[in-house]
Amino acid sequence: MKVAxxxxxxxxxxxxxxxxxxxxxxAxxxxxxxxxxxxxxxLNTCGFIDSAKSEAIQNILELAALKDQGKLGKLLVTGCLSQRYQDELTKEMPEVDGVMGTGSYTDIVSxxxxxxxxxxxxxxxxxxxxDEDGERLVTTPSYTAFLKIAEGCDNRCAFCIIPYLRGRYRSRTMEALLEEARALADRGVKELIVIAQDITRYGIDLYHKQMLAELLNELCKLPFHWIRLHYLYPDILGDDLIEVIARQPKIVKYIDIPLQHSNDRILKAMNRHTTNAQIRALLGKLRERIPGVVLRTSLICGLPGEGEAEFEELCQFLRESAIERAGIFQFSPEEGTPAAEMEDQVDPDVAQRRVELLVELQSRVMDHWNEQRLGETMEVLCEGFDPDMGCYAGRTYADSVDVDNHVYFTAAGLIPAGEFVNVRITGTQDGDLTGEIEE
Structure with a gap:
């Protein structure tokens, strides 16, 4: 049987x-x-917010069209969308022949x-x-792979549906993770990206204490070149973990911290566990303890109750903190979450305009950071030749896969994808850096 x-x-x-x-x-x-x-x-779907649901439905319709043309046999839909809409999916979309939720991935063969x-x-x-252990057929480029260290989430942010789709937080054992990491290293993976909904809480459920620092120390003994971290939650990002990130050269100095907002009232409404003052203190500590650190965050505009004053405070926070990378999102009232039932819902058009303003502000922050790189020589992970640009494309430590920008550079010889090279930065282009390889 041929399965796509x-x-x-x-x-x-x-x-x-x-x-x-x-x-x-x-099998x-x-x-x-x-x-x-x-x-x-x-089709393994996402069902996190409206845009993800729309993408999933569009993919279902495209696969259904292949069925109608006789170019595809049957369609099985898995993942968050099917977990969230177990009955509606098959009733409203007869094109779907079967469904599986997020608790049943290992039932795929049956x-x-x-x-x-x-x-x-x-x-x-x-x-x-x-069961989060077992074999994987890794589909990322040979030099990059993800290591998922935990599943689920216990944070229960008021706007987020993930705990209802992925369950409680549960860490994988250190032994299983290190075994998988060794196998990835043996395959030639150079960039290991450590992921979970919240990696900061790794180990609390299994070992009754935070164990991310210990895990990272062990991973750094393996022959990876870069170890990248997604996501570190601000409320329990402590000194021990910061010290490991600062000390270990393999851990890239790029910290992804989902902050979501900066106004205390909005943060409380979100059921976040930090205040504006605590966030500012943490960011100051990170910049002091980790020279050259690049910060990434996610921010939400338009949560119920966000007025002009709260939004302006968020803008001012972004100006002053100068966070180098930020994903800006419009609040999506997801049914089943507390935020969807809150009073003072913000008009979607107003929220969208706030997103646009914040994106514009963030682009200026990023442009300033890029301009400061001019003349620097930076280590770049080559991802291959880009025929549209007519040169090579790659990423620095400051750019994670699929979410950040690139460096476009020229070279006299052939540079294989997955090679680390030194690139002298000579310009900027639409948020990206440009440069030339240093022989």
């Missing part, structure tokens, strides 16, 4: 897709990334076999008791 896998959403979802691909291949089936000509397509036999599988296991 399509993964949407975050890197954590991609890891689940890679696990399903490995199980499918181990003797052919695995592909191209739905056309496949017996079954597996679901595929049921589909092939003419059935309509429904698999919805316990979302707080999943």
């Amino acid at each position: 896998f399509v993964s949407l959403g975050c890197a954590k979802n991609l890891v689940n897709t890679e696990q399903m691909m490995a199980l499918t291949r181990a 003797g089936h052919t695995v592909t990334g191209e739905p056309e000509g496949a017996d079954i397509a597996v 679901a595929l076999e049921e589909l092939a036999a003419g059935g309509h599988p429904r698999r919805f296991g316990d979302i707080s008791r999943t």
Whole structure:
């Protein structure tokens, strides 16, 4: 049987897709990334916010069109969208032949076999008791891979649906993580990206204390060149962990801290556990203890109750903190979350305008940082030749995969993808850096 896998959403979802691909291949089936000509397509969806839901539905419709044309056999939808809309999905979209939730990724083979036999599988296991270990068919470039150290979330932010879709926070064991990391290193992975919904809380459920610092020290003993961290929550980002990040040269000095806002009243409404003063103190400490650190965050505009004063405070915070990287999002009232039921909902057009203003402000912060790089020589991970740009493309420590910008550089010879090179920065272009390789 030929099975095509399509993964949407975050890197954590991609890891689940890679696990399903490995199980499918181990069962003797052919695995592909191209739905056309496949017996079954597996669409692993995101259902986090409206834009993600729209993308998932659009992909379902595109795969359904292939079915209608006789170019695809059947369609199995998995992931957060199916977990969230277990009944609605098959009722409203008859194109879907089977569904699986986020608690049932390891049931992929039996679901595929049921589909092939003419059935309509429904698999919805316990979302707080999943097997996160086992083989993966890694789909990222050979030099980069994700290491998911935990699943679920206990933070219960008022705007967020993830705990309802992914279950309680549960760490993987140190032994399993190090075994997987060694296998990735043996395969030639040079950039290891440590991920979870909240990596800061790693180990608390298993070992009754924060264990991320210990895990990172062990990972740094393996032959990775870069170790990148997503996401560090501000409320328990303590001195021990900061010291490890500062001391270990393999850990890139790039810290992704989801702050969401800066106004105390809005932060409290979000059920966040920090204040404006605490956030500012933490950012100051990070800049002092980790020279050259690049900060990334996510911010939400338009939470219920956010008025002009609260928004202006957020703008002022971004100007003063000069956070180098920021994802700006419009509040999405997700059914089932406390924020969706709050009073004083902000008009969506007003929220969208605030997003645009904050994006413009953030672009100026980023442009200033880029201009300061002119004349510097920076280490760049080459990701290959970009035919549209007519030169090579890569990333510095300040740019994570898929979410940040690039460095476009020229070189006299052939530079393989995955090679680290030194690039002298000579210019900027639409938020990206440009330069030339230093021989």
